[in-house]
Amino acid sequence: MALLQIAEPGMSTAPHQHRLAVGIDLGTTNSLVATVRSGMSVVLHDENGRGLLPSVVRYHEDGSADVGYSAQAMQSRDPLNTIVSVKRFMGRGLRDLPEAGSMPYQFVDAPGMLQLKTGAGAKSPVEVSAEILKVLRDRAEKALGGDLVGAVITVPAYFDDAQRQATKDAARLAGLNVLRLLNEPTAAAVAYGLDNAAEGVYAVYDLGGGTFDISILRLSKGVFEVLATNGDSALGGDDFDHRIYCWILEQAKLAGMKPQDARLLLTRAREAKEDLTFHPEVRITAVLDAGEMVDLTLTAETFIDITSGLVNKTLAPTRKALRDAGLAVEDVKGVVMVGGATRMPQVQHAVGRFFRQEPLNNLDPDKVVALGAAIQANVLAGNRSDDDWLLLDVIPLSLGLETMGGLVEKVIQRNSTLPVARAQEFTTYKDGQTAMSIHVVQGERELVSDCRSLAKFELRGIPPMVAGGARIRVTFQVDADGLLSVGAREKSSGVEASVVVKPSYGLSDDEITRMLLTSQENAKDDMAARALREQQVEAGRLIEAIEAALAENGDSLLSTAERAEIDDGMAALRRALEGSNHPLIKEQVESLNHISEMFAARRMNQSVQKALTGHKLEELET
Amino acid sequence: MNFDFSKNHFELFGIPPLYQIDAIQLEQAYRDIQSQVHPDKFSHLSDAERRLSMQWSTQANEAYQTLRQPLGRARYLLHLNGVELHEETNTAMSPAFLMQQMEWREAIGEARAAKDVPELEHLSGQLRADIQAQQDQLADLLDKDKNYPKAAEIVRELKFMGKLREEINVALEALDA
Numbered sequence: 150m151a152l153l154q155i156a157e158p159g160m161s162t163a164p165h166q167h168r169l170a171v172g173i174d175l176g177t178t179n180s181l182v183a184t185v186r187s188g189m190s191v192v193l194h195d196e197n198g199r200g201l202l203p204s205v206v207r208y209h210e211d212g213s214a215d216v217g218y219s220a221q222a223m224q225s226r227d228p229l230n231t232i233v234s235v236k237r238f239m240g241r242g243l244r245d246l247p248e249a250g251s252m253p254y255q256f257v258d259a260p261g262m263l264q265l266k267t268g269a270g271a272k273s274p275v276e277v278s279a280e281i282l283k284v285l286r287d288r289a290e291k292a293l294g295g296d297l298v299g300a301v302i303t304v305p306a307y308f309d310d311a312q313r314q315a316t317k318d319a320a321r322l323a324g325l326n327v328l329r330l331l332n333e334p335t336a337a338a339v340a341y342g343l344d345n346a347a348e349g350v351y352a353v354y355d356l357g358g359g360t361f362d363i364s365i366l367r368l369s370k371g372v373f374e375v376l377a378t379n380g381d382s383a384l385g386g387d388d389f390d391h392r393i394y395c396w397i398l399e400q401a402k403l404a405g406m407k408p409q410d411a412r413l414l415l416t417r418a419r420e421a422k423e424d425l426t427f428h429p430e431v432r433i434t435a436v437l438d439a440g441e442m443v444d445l446t447l448t449a450e451t452f453i454d455i456t457s458g459l460v461n462k463t464l465a466p467t468r469k470a471l472r473d474a475g476l477a478v479e480d481v482k483g484v485v486m487v488g489g490a491t492r493m494p495q496v497q498h499a500v501g502r503f504f505r506q507e508p509l510n511n512l513d514p515d516k517v518v519a520l521g522a523a524i525q526a527n528v529l530a531g532n533r534s535d536d537d538w539l540l541l542d543v544i545p546l547s548l549g550l551e552t553m554g555g556l557v558e559k560v561i562q563r564n565s566t567l568p569v570a571r572a573q574e575f576t577t578y579k580d581g582q583t584a585m586s587i588h589v590v591q592g593e594r595e596l597v598s599d600c601r602s603l604a605k606f607e608l609r610g611i612p613p614m615v616a617g618g619a620r621i622r623v624t625f626q627v628d629a630d631g632l633l634s635v636g637a638r639e640k641s642s643g644v645e646a647s648v649v650v651k652p653s654y655g656l657s658d659d660e661i662t663r664m665l666l667t668s669q670e671n672a673k674d675d676m677a678a679r680a681l682r683e684q685q686v687e688a689g690r691l692i693e694a695i696e697a698a699l700a701e702n703g704d705s706l707l708s709t710a711e712r713a714e715i716d717d718g719m720a721a722l723r724r725a726l727e728g729s730n731h732p733l734i735k736e737q738v739e740s741l742n743h744i745s746e747m748f749a750a751r752r753m754n755q756s757v758q759k760a761l762t763g764h765k766l767e768e769l770e771t
Numbered sequence: 772m773n774f775d776f777s778k779n780h781f782e783l784f785g786i787p788p789l790y791q792i793d794a795i796q797l798e799q800a801y802r803d804i805q806s807q808v809h810p811d812k813f814s815h816l817s818d819a820e821r822r823l824s825m826q827w828s829t830q831a832n833e834a835y836q837t838l839r840q841p842l843g844r845a846r847y848l849l850h851l852n853g854v855e856l857h858e859e860t861n862t863a864m865s866p867a868f869l870m871q872q873m874e875w876r877e878a879i880g881e882a883r884a885a886k887d888v889p890e891l892e893h894l895s896g897q898l899r900a901d902i903q904a905q906q907d908q909l910a911d912l913l914d915k916d917k918n919y920p921k922a923a924e925i926v927r928e929l930k931f932m933g934k935l936r937e938e939i940n941v942a943l944e945a946l947d948a
Contacts, residue, residue, distance in 0.1 A: 370802075540811060
């Protein structure tokens with residue numbers, strides 16, 4: 150292995166300061182922020198020493214918001230303005246939520262994503278999530294004593310493109326630089342795997358508050374390779390609460406619940422679920438708004454009975470993931486349990502029976518995701534860690550195109566390793582046709598109407614030709630965050646047109662800016678100062694990166710003239726940094742990026758060469 | 772220093788252009804390259820390096836996925852040797868092979884209708900053995916005989932057999948749900 154330890158690209162041996170980066174688990178029920186301090190991943194606490202932040206946001210008439218325990222305490226009294234489990238609404242329209250009718254909210258259907266009506270106006274799930282992220286960002290900046298370089302935000306592995314994009318938008322809205330969206334089970338595997346020096350095939354069973362993921366990973370020699378992932382992005386601990394809630398209504402013969410009563414009983418249901426982990430039965434009592442009393446006893450047996458369907462619902466995706474990985478139950482060396490809902494004994498038993506082994510519970514299922522995300526954030530921020538490891542993750546759901554008759558043609562198969570790209574060629578089917586529409590969907594079903602629509606766009610300006618004459622090459626690129634971008638290029642008779650399409654549900658930069666401006670807290674913030682600071686950080690990062698690269702192989706890879714050009718670009722950026730003109734800094738950053746492109750390309754080529762050379766030498770040795 | 776995207780997949784991983792490859796060597800080379808070019812190694816660097824990293828990493832994934840699958844590897848070798856398969860348009864098959872295909876389809880259809888999971892799994896095993904035999908033949912045709920037209924025929928047949936396997940998997944999945 151020693152021969153493979155060649156210098157990493159862009160990593161200088163010169164000492165640099167520790168860059169502040171965090172991992173954030175933006176959960177359905179609770180959220181956490183963690184960071185790596187003196188080589189250890191730790192959860193950051195609030196001033197009262199609490200690590201968990203309930204993912205609850207309560208809006209006031211004046212537009213301000215409470216987040217966390219204080220908001221949670223008010224959820225039964227002020228249910229319409231207190232948003233819980235907002236993660237379930239991320240990237241979702243009203244028609245995606247069959248259970249919307251029994252939720253104590255007033256929904257507004259908006260194009261792309263629903264909104265929630267509150268005393269402070271209609272709020273999108275992105276805005277609500279941003280409130281949670283802001284609190285965590287503040288907590289981290291206070292604890293670490295400086296601005297964050299960036300954050301790794303975790304998402305359920307089975308989140309589709311719309312849900313991922315919404316999460317990234319929320320982070321941007323909260324003023325966080327997203328280093329990576331990391332899949333929750335993968336984050337858990339990193340924390341578990343590095344801690345236990347695990348090798349072999351592991352399953353991560355992650356049942357959170359609102360989502361279920363199963364990932365099958367192979368851990369070998371520092372590589373975490375996700376072989377397959379599956380899940381249900383609308384199945385979690387909340388559903389167990391909901392079953393108990395329905396049981397209460399049935400037993401107490403209640404109907405037509407007021408929002409505050411519904412919220413109160415859902416809270417009682419959650420408490421009952423948690424107590425049943427340790428007790429054979431629990432008493433559920435509540436006084437409703439109109440003075441009605443609820444007093445019931447729920448036994449563990451009944452609880453298991455009314456939720457067995459939910460437990461079974463997690464096993465079908467588990468089987469599918471194993472099959473996609475081409476593995477059998479016997480191949481799985483360990484099953485890592487993640488998410489608070491895996492504390493329920495019936496879940497433990499079902500998973501143990503399925504995998505024919507005791508699940509691994511030697512880590513805190515609430516914290517492991519944030520801890521793993523922090524480890525990844527530390528590496529992505531460029532804080533060199535001695536143990537060199539690599540994460541290879543996959544896209545959870547296939548991407549396809551609408552073809553004739555509303556059918557889907559798959560372009561990128563689920564479980565393809567990221568990043569992945571595929572190009573597809575299209576042609577016109579009518580003489581003189583100058584436009585063509587393309588519809589991108591995500592999902593495994595054959596009919597377009599059963600899949601999630603990601604983007605619809607039209608290619609215009611195709612030169613008029615006979616049918617079949619034009620050749621349009623459409624490229625689908627999915628990046629390491631699992632996010633899609635589509636480019637189209639028309640190549641014929643010398644005419645070339647290209648478009649880059651952002652999926653329709655994502656927020657444009659303008660929308661983000663508008664949301665920032667209208668948001669109460671940020672209106673007070675000096676936006677210009679913030680923009681300047683961000684540009685300064687970005688510029689500093691770039692200069693540092695290029696300096697390190699130059700020190701490493703500037704002499705061997707650049708001619709004197711090329712070197713001078715880069716030096717000039719850096720000098721220009723440094724001059725811009727002396728002032729406070731942030732558009733100028735931005736311009737110089739872009740210019741330097743452009744100038745250094747060819748240097749970057751050569752360095753990359755050299756790295757690849759070295760990887761192969763090291764490999765061959767190693768073979769000679771053995 | 773002319774290492775660029777024009778290298779073919781075998782060259783990218785530094786392995787000989789053969790159907791029969793050392794899977795462990797391929798995997799190791801893939802991992803070595805990814806640990807150099809993966810976007811995670813570049814997220815703190817300049818836009819240019821991040822963009823290049825994504826392109827390289829994408830390319831390495833594409834090359835690896837192509838070469839690790841026997842059928843993908845065979846298609847790619849044929850392509851390198853100037854034989855294009857035109858799988859979408861060229862569907863000419865021997866009558867004996869077509870006959871066999873129909874029998875397979877019937878057997879799968881019956882097992883599916885009867886919700887007979889053990890039978891589906893049995894068929895799956897049988898199919899796997901058939902596919903293996905074809906692949907052994909393919910190895911000789913590509914690596915020893917260099918009989919590319921005949922190899923192309925086998926590849927087309929294997930594609931059909933792959934569809935049967937897919938059909939069995941879909942049926943098994945449907946019975947899971």
